[in-house]
Amino acid sequence: MSHTAHIPSHRKPRQRASTTALRAGVAGGVLSTIAVAGAAGPAQAEPVTQTIEMPTITEGLSTAVAASAQATQQVAHDLETQAQQDAAAAKAAKTAKKAKAEAVRKAEAEKKAEAAAKAKAEAEAEAAERASRTAERTTLSASSGSSGSSGSSASASTTSYSSSATGSAASVVAFAKAQVGDAYVSGGTGPNSWDCSGLVQAAFRSVGVDLPRVSQSQSTAGTQVSLSNLQPGDILYWGGAGSAYHVAVYVGGGQFVGAQNSGTGVVQASLDYDPPSGAVRVL
Template sequence: MSHTAHIRSHRKPRPQSASKLALRAGVAGGVLSTIAVAGSAGPANAEPVTETIEMPALTLETPALATAVARSAEASQLAALDAELQSQENAAAVKAAKAAKKAKAEAVRKAEAEKKAEEAARAETRASRSSERTTLSASKSAVSAPSGSVGTVISFLKAQLGDAYVMGATGPNAWDCSSLVQAAYRQVGVDLPRVSQDQSTAGTQVSLDNLQVGDILYWGGAGSAYHTGVYIGDGQYLDAANPGKGVVIQDLSGYPASGAVRVL
């Protein structure tokens, strides 16, 4: 007997899988069945009888394992699809962010261009108004006046062209009709009444067919006139017309006077 026959192995038995155990059990069962049939065949001197039993085909895969493998494959596919979807969403987000940034930059550029255009338009308008004021001022200073006292009156009146009409104002940049006439004649020492009614009777009444430069025109009856102006020749007169026109030159044909007085 070997000296090691009674010495147990220190190795632990390896665990065997369920499929291997099933295989071994099937084989063992088949062997035992064969032995049992042979033993029951007859006496010892009888011819041995053998019977071949067809064993069912065995597979190493169980239904549970197949199901687990299928589920694992399905999970892997779903994970791959999720990863692809996330990648596409990230790419779309990056693209949208770039488009939004570009649109914002374009909007800022457009707003700046519109602002510059508005500033340029305002500057042009201011320059135009300044030029108009300069031209009007030059035209006032360059008025050619008749000689004598009448010339002085007409020169003063033309120097006020473009001034505003304001009821009750007496200059120097805003007038009503009678205050302008009064101020013009004050330049030559003639002290006229302040209101239109009184100015319409302040001098000698003259026919509208015999008007002379410097005659005072009135609208309404003598003593009850509501407006006055000064005749400047060529069928025209100068007056502080109304808030819409200011101090202007107009044609008598468009607004014929009711009468006239001569004070010079």
């Protein structure tokens, strides 16, 4: 055995043939690729750059969006306007309803006030009439006796008085005489109880003449006539013209029929029994 047989060798072990071949193939392929690329490089044309203009859609889109926004805004405006109109209409209706109710209330109040004033005026007139007769006509029989005793003297001394009535005047006289004996009630308008102006008004209404309701107005409802020239159907009044407190109907022969007071009721009496202040002729 050689003396060098056990000395390890410092050589690198030989690579496998297959690995070496693979590496050589890869290196060769790379070099070939580079060579080909280098050879072909100068012969290629420069790349062509072409700009393709894409359709612009943003302008149409913005117009559509703007139109949609405007339409939405218009709808909102219309809704707001309609709401305001509805609110205004509701407010106007409420105001009109309130005004109507207030007008009705005022009308009723005025009507009540007018009725109260009228009733007060009538009551005052009747009170004045009763006060002026406190010493007279205590009973119907007493007034009838007084009327009988004074009636003849009145007929003898006042020959200008007419004792016969015709036409509408006759109807007024007949109506008044038919109520003699009825009760006197303040504010009474018949058919069985009367106050003085209520009786006179009803007598003339029977012939289609509409007189005012109260004595004051009835005393100026016609033409003023002299007490010395009376005719049946004339209205007699006591007090001043326009401020009378009592009225009656002249029935001819120096007699009148009137609703005097609660003590006598409706009576027929002589003018001398209770001389009137004046007279008016309606018929």
